[in-house]
Amino acid sequence: MEVKNKYVAIKANINGAPEESDFEIKVENLSHMFEPESKEVVIKNLLVSIDPYQINRMKSQSSSQTSISYATAITPGEVIDTYGVGRVLVSHRPDFKKGDLVAGLLTWGEYTVVKEGSLLNKLDPSLAFPLSYHVGVFGFSGLAAYGGFFEVCKPKPGEKVFVSAASGSIGHLVGQYAKLLGCYVVGSAGSQEKVNFLKETVGFDDAFNYKQETDLKSALKRCFTQGIDVYFDNVGGKMLEAAVANMNSFGRVAICGVISEYTNASTRAAPDMKDIVYKRIRIQGFLAADFMPVYADFLSKTVEYLQDGKLKTIEDISQGVESIPSAFIGLFNGDNIGKKIVKVADE
């Protein structure tokens, strides 16, 4: 059996904003890996996740994050791993058989050779949801939203919650979890369409287009007349500074990501540390994988909310391996609403 795998690679390290010319589509022959003693499982990729954090893995690795597994460098020319959903094509392990639907660490390509020890789980066939939900709301995006909000922010009903990049894969879920808890929720986004989406489709109390604001501190003061208790940060930079200035005493900031800083280090946030001291603010970073201990709780609650129509998840799905570079680049241009996914193959 011989399989040709078409995949996306970077041509060289990317140190600024990503462009189409930074990527190439390559083809490799996978046949030599189909050895029974390998304990490998070969997956036909169906849906793969497109996430901003990948840009940090594409940079020249001189930073202090290199020792962190989620920040391991992507090698030019090599396959790029990502969370996704696929179907088992060949299995040399007893726990997976041909035809199984799985979610795990796949690749930006048509096939993935999953080595022993890598993340791979069989999907629960009883979950009557679109397969794409396993990439987004039931995957690391949902877990980051749930864990980052409940475990890191420790919110209480009635608290005032601000979410940036609120129409994104994680933000639109955070806002809804916060509403379900009984919080007042405001989101920021980069277009009027997204603002409408937040207020009308997913039920935020308020939202604003940061590109239309001359002063972010004033914008937040207008939206939060009683101050911010919880800030779920997806962007960093000036927005983080403005949020800290508007926070209440004992406020909590969960740093999920800082997309405004990924492609431009000169936009780094310099929040007023006197605010941090006097208001006893807590700023804490996290990774979705940290919340695996609460995954079962997250999944059962999220399934219930979805079934009851209390939670909506929005996806933005492109077609084909060739669309991966533009899908990824689009994240940094604010092209997507909701979770960005590429459908690599139909069933």
Added chain:
Amino acid sequence: MEVKNKYVAIKANINGAPEESDFEIKVENLSHMFEPESKEVVIKNLLVSIDPYQINRMKSQSSSQTSISYATAITPGEVIDTYGVGRVLVSHRPDFKKGDLVAGLLTWGEYTVVKEGSLLNKLDPSLAFPLSYHVGVFGFSGLAAYGGFFEVCKPKPGEKVFVSAASGSIGHLVGQYAKLLGCYVVGSAGSQEKVNFLKETVGFDDAFNYKQETDLKSALKRCFTQGIDVYFDNVGGKMLEAAVANMNSFGRVAICGVISEYTNASTRAAPDMKDIVYKRIRIQGFLAADFMPVYADFLSKTVEYLQDGKLKTIEDISQGVESIPSAFIGLFNGDNIGKKIVKVADE
């Protein structure tokens, strides 16, 4: 009875580094306040605390901290409150009598009229320590060191602890609490004399003079070959950035103060938020007063350590109300080693 009170005031708001010309010595007549129905207690001040945070109260108040009680504005010409120790001269309250030794919210002056509801506690006469200890190690400096380290940093034995402004009122205590817990402790300070003090007098494992370092990240990398687990920050700015770059996963940063940012907002720290995310770093501000619930525990442990010779506290005491401005200004020039106190009067 008529008492003339000599006190220190600011002439106008101070928005940069403080200078002698920003202060004046004033005299007021206190006799009109000695009314029995006032429920006031008049204290003869003996020892008063000199702390960097006061500069934030002296600024033009346009910042977001104005609503915080510990940041209430100091009014030009008026008395300035501060923690201190004194003796009751007149009491119109049943819980205090003339001659009682007390610690509480006094003033940068010779006498304090303590109103009902203001912080005032009788000193335990059984504590056989110098009276000045009640201003420093048993006061908010000690409580900030103890609470900030144990309650905010949640340290574990064997962890690697970095303390900046380590020879200061709080820093030299933090390092010793950390050593007593079994941590590896490194401090930064601004002179070779202070470095020697840290290594030889109070037993830090290592210390460095930040003024002699061309690159703070490299300095910390040299001192912490296994990374930093806990950073107790007294300075902010570039040191905070360098510490975050050198932190281990799940590292904790307690922000006690940011003296380098108090007189120059352009030195604000802009730590790499990608580090905060990938290494799941927690940055948290605090105020000593938050730890009143653990005061009894703090005091009993600290008394025991002092009695057993396991903890040393160092004080830098100036004489007389007139010395208060220069004592305060000296904090920003790194003049003091240990707790800065002014002795306003002998017993």
